[in-house]
Amino acid sequence: MRQSRYFIQTLREIPSEAEVVSHQLMLRASMIKKVAAGIYDYLPLGLKVIRKVENIIRENMNKAGAIELLMSVVQPAELWQSSGRWNHFGKELLRFKDRGNRDFCLGPTHEEVITDIVKSQVNSYKQMPVTLYQIQTKFRDEVRPRFGLMRGREFIMKDAYSFDIDDAGADVSYQKMYDAYKAIFTACGLAHKVVDADTGSIGGSFSHEFMVLADTGEDTIISCNKCEYSANVEKAVVVDSGEKENAALKDMEEVATPNKHTALEVAEFLGVDIIHVPKTMIIRCEGVVVDGREEDIYVACMVRGDHEVNLSKVKNVVKAKSAEFAEHYEVLDKTGCSIGSLGPCNMPLKVYVDNALKYLCNIVVGANKEGYHIKNVNLERDAKIEGYFDIRNAMPKDKCPHCNGEYQETKGIEVGHIFKLGTKYSESMGAKALDKNGKNIPIVMGCYGIGVGRTAASAIEQHYDEKGIVWPKAIAPFEVVVIPLNTNDDEVIAKSDEIYNGLLSLGVDVIIDDRNERAGVKFNDAELIGYPLRVSVGKKSLSEGRIEVVIRRTGEVIFLDLSNNLADKVKEILDTKVI
RNA sequence: CGGGGCGUAGCGCAGGGGUAGCGCGCCUGUCUUGGGAACAGGAUGUCGCAGGUUCAAAUCCUGUCGCCCCGACCA
Numbered sequence: 001m002r003q004s005r006y007f008i009q010t011l012r013e014i015p016s017e018a019e020v021v022s023h024q025l026m027l028r029a030s031m032i033k034k035v036a037a038g039i040y041d042y043l044p045l046g047l048k049v050i051r052k053v054e055n056i057i058r059e060n061m062n063k064a065g066a067i068e069l070l071m072s073v074v075q076p077a078e079l080w081q082s083s084g085r086w087n088h089f090g091k092e093l094l095r096f097k098d099r100g101n102r103d104f105c106l107g108p109t110h111e112e113v114i115t116d117i118v119k120s121q122v123n124s125y126k127q128m129p130v131t132l133y134q135i136q137t138k139f140r141d142e143v144r145p146r147f148g149l150m151r152g153r154e155f156i157m158k159d160a161y162s163f164d165i166d167d168a169g170a171d172v173s174y175q176k177m178y179d180a181y182k183a184i185f186t187a188c189g190l191a192h193k194v195v196d197a198d199t200g201s202i203g204g205s206f207s208h209e210f211m212v213l214a215d216t217g218e219d220t221i222i223s224c225n226k227c228e229y230s231a232n233v234e235k236a237v238v239v240d241s242g243e244k245e246n247a248a249l250k251d252m253e254e255v256a257t258p259n260k261h262t263a264l265e266v267a268e269f270l271g272v273d274i275i276h277v278p279k280t281m282i283i284r285c286e287g288v289v290v291d292g293r294e295e296d297i298y299v300a301c302m303v304r305g306d307h308e309v310n311l312s313k314v315k316n317v318v319k320a321k322s323a324e325f326a327e328h329y330e331v332l333d334k335t336g337c338s339i340g341s342l343g344p345c346n347m348p349l350k351v352y353v354d355n356a357l358k359y360l361c362n363i364v365v366g367a368n369k370e371g372y373h374i375k376n377v378n379l380e381r382d383a384k385i386e387g388y389f390d391i392r393n394a395m396p397k398d399k400c401p402h403c404n405g406e407y408q409e410t411k412g413i414e415v416g417h418i419f420k421l422g423t424k425y426s427e428s429m430g431a432k433a434l435d436k437n438g439k440n441i442p443i444v445m446g447c448y449g450i451g452v453g454r455t456a457a458s459a460i461e462q463h464y465d466e467k468g469i470v471w472p473k474a475i476a477p478f479e480v481v482v483i484p485l486n487t488n489d490d491e492v493i494a495k496s497d498e499i500y501n502g503l504l505s506l507g508v509d510v511i512i513d514d515r516n517e518r519a520g521v522k523f524n525d526a527e528l529i530g531y532p533l534r535v536s537v538g539k540k541s542l543s544e545g546r547i548e549v550v551i552r553r554t555g556e557v558i559f560l561d562l563s564n565n566l567a568d569k570v571k572e573i574l575d576t577k578v579i
Numbered sequence: 580c581g582g583g584g585c586g587u588a589g590c591g592c593a594g595g596g597g598u599a600g601c602g603c604g605c606c607u608g609u610c611u612u613g614g615g616a617a618c619a620g621g622a623u624g625u626c627g628c629a630g631g632u633u634c635a636a637a638u639c640c641u642g643u644c645g646c647c648c649c650g651a652c653c654a
Binding site: 009011012013014015016017018019027028034036037143144146261262263279280281282303305307308309310311324325327328331338339340341342366393483485486487488489516517518519520521522523524525536538539540541548 | 580585589590591592603604611612613614615616645646647648650651652653654
């Protein structure tokens with residue numbers, strides 16, 4: 001490729017819309033262009049990176065025995081109604097009507113479509129196991145898209161689905177994807193970690209997330225400092241441990257706490273340790289089965305003043321489809337008291353308490369009366385509670401559930417997520433097959449996703465410097481740039497062309513920056529775009545009988561003496577010294 | 580959905596009732612050629628959109644749309 005004829009317009013200044021490094025550099029390097037919030041065009045340079053990521057994924061999926069197909073982007077409402085998700089997926093599902101007033105949506109994921117396909121094509125255990133995948137544009141109408149390709153509304157995703165006749169088979173299929181994912185992110189040159197995760201709106205029995213480690217990541221990873229255990233903070237188990245405080249139980253005492261709302265404010269006002277001032281929060285739990293019917297209920301949850309409630313855990317404890325903090329008006333409506341003075345005593349809602357509170361006595365809680373708290377409360381004595389549960393976020397220093405180590409916290413970007421679905425979709429949608437005994441049973445499923453654009457963006461988050469992107473070789477838009485420094489010098493041009501053509505014939509993905517620009521301009525652009533290897537040919541170095549090769553990542557400079565196999569030598573450096 | 584900010588040239592920004600500006604980029608020429616050169620000349624705008632006030636609106640008022648950030652998890 002000749003850069004003078006290619007389509008690259010780099011920017012010197014950072015467009016004001018970009019906040020994070022990957023977004024800034026992708027815009028400056030002319031890789032993407034915004035169309036609307038969370039929707040981007042992939043310019044030629046960006047598309048090259050996307051395609052490389054896709055091909056690495058494809059190669060490893062095929063190697064793992066998965067088979068590629070391509071499903072429709074537009075999906076009819078009926079499919080989503082049959083799984084029950086038409087009503088449960090929420091506003092992220094972009095819905096619309098066709099000219100005949102029929103309901104459709106843009107596919108945010110494809111469990112329904114793939115289950116429908118398999119339902120109509122697979123009848124027997126003999127046709128399984130089978131894992132199908134596609135690489136395709138998805139649309140999710142995110143509440144708040146941000147950070148360029150990191151959280152877009154329209155984005156490219158690889159999604160795969162496995163089908164097995166039994167649980168044991170499904171576990172094997174899951175493990176194959178697990179291994180393939182590790183191979184994929186390793187091949188992309190990304191430092192990553194696999195963590196236990198919550199299944200979220202997809203559902204299923206267990207799941208793992210693949211996290212690229214980067215300080216700018218939106219996800220919090222909890223991991224043990226001694227063993228291999230690591231999990232998303234949403235999922236990380238908190239061990240129930242501690243010793244009951246050994247203090248005499250005092251009598252309850254109502255105290256005025258005017259305008260003190262937060263646990264910290266109340267603790268300071270009363271001169272009490274914040275640990276003894278737990279927070280009581282009202283949570284709306286949707287889709288809870290009560291007397292055989294699904295209902296939305298409200299519950300009160302208590303955690304220690306220095307802890308945070310974990311909604312995923314509450315959702316699981318209450319056995320709800322979703323759990324959200326109640327709005328102010330809901331709290332007032334359900335408890336007769338506003339936020340800031342809530343407590344477990346005489347609470348009209350069911351009260352779920354975090355394990356950590358089991359070990360405290362004489363605590364301070366809201367009086368369910370505006371501006372008042374109650375001192376010296378002891379939950380077993382003074383309140384009616386549902387029991388003690390693990391409903392808080394794990395924190396650094398918490399004990400590991402698997403060894404005697406303790407938790408630590410790191411930030412990560414979720415680039416892949418795999419789920420053991422079980423029979424959730426096959427049962428609701430009636431995807432069954434005959435087993436060896438001739439019995440018709442629901443197929444056991446798994447689903448597996450990779451964010452392609454997010455993978456590319458997180459590669460930048462992990463690999464950049466003050467000059468620009470430092471692409472891992474495997475996903476760089478071009479592996480090598482050849483720069484003739486004096487475009488008016490025939491000898492320089494001839495030598496550059498010779499190396500460029502030589503590399504081309506060796507199968508190297510190479511670009512020659514033949515623009516009539518000064519050296520500084522080309523160097524700066526090369527560094528911004530992040531070509532892993534740069535070959536400079538100048539009048540000066542030719543007169544010294546050599547050319548210069550620079551490795552972007554390390555800055556290492558290698559001089560090659562002039563010979564008729566320079567391309568081979570450059571390729572050798574690329575193969576052996578560039579990662 | 581709540582709060583804040585911003586919409587003026589491709590990008591970054593200034594201007595703030597009286598004919599639209601600067602830097603970078605872009606075009607032409609001269610010159611230069613190993614780290615974003617210099618000089619000369621030049622092109623580019625429905626000042627987000629719609630109403631209103633005014634002799635006159637990018638500027639003031641009203642509405643609206645778009646974009647960005649923060650929050651929507653700790654009471």
